[in-house]
């Protein structure tokens with residue numbers, strides 16, 4: 001072997017070592033984030049915050065009802081969490097508020113343990129592959145056991161653990177198959193992705209969502225909840241009616257600004273360059289940039 005080859009081998013080994021180190025570092029980072037934060041909502045209702053959408057868990061003698069089940073990578077942590085509430089044998093119902101993977105991928109490993117309930121359109125979306133171009137994301141078709149096996153069109157009720165659970169479809173808001181889940185006795189609502197508490201939301205225009213319809217839906221919900229209602233947003237901290245009202249005001253306020261600029265003849269690019277008024281600055285911290293939000297608003301207004 002000559003020196004030239006030895007140098008090359010050395011370089012390859014160093015490269016391999018660095019690569020293994022970065023994999024180990026990435027794993028360590030992931031392991032850290034694969035846990036849930038548990039927030040008590042009432043005596044028998046919890047909110048779990050993991051990596052994706054917020055989860056609600058209702059417990060009691062008659063079993064466990066869960067709203068949404070986070071990403072696939074969170075499933076082991078979620079199963080561990082369920083042990084605290086009586087274990088997988090107690091898991092009876094999973095409600096999917098809509099088809100997005102950050103709310104439904106847990107179906108893949110929990111589907112065999114529970115009935116999965118969702119709007120009709122969630123099942124049809126999950127039967128085939130779906131693409132979200134904005135995030136460059138493709139969702140593969142779900143196997144039978146991970147699909148919602150109880151579906152509904154407008155509304156349905158479940159009675160469990162002394163609680164009346166209403167699952168109501170609000171059309172054309174975040175997607176084309178959104179459910180809002182009301183817990184009557186507890187006075188709690190799980191908003192699905194009709195509420196991102198404190199930051200600009202993603203609205204899936206490609207799959208039937210629209211900011212203006214979403215605002216109209218939120219207005220209807222504001223009219224039926226009260227100051228004591230605990231609001232579980234799809235993303236963000238446990239909230240109140242006032243927080244949902246702020247979110248509604250932001251939806252209306254930002255769409256009015258974009259509409260005005262659009263009526264003045266500005267193109268999307270020009271509106272993005274001009275930006276929104278300072279009032280909405282804090283909403284950009286957390287998830288979507290103002291530019292992306294303006295794009296979603298512009299797209300929604302075009303479709304109306």
Ligand SMILES: [Zn+2]
Pocket residue numbers: 098100174193
């Ligand atoms: Zn979503």
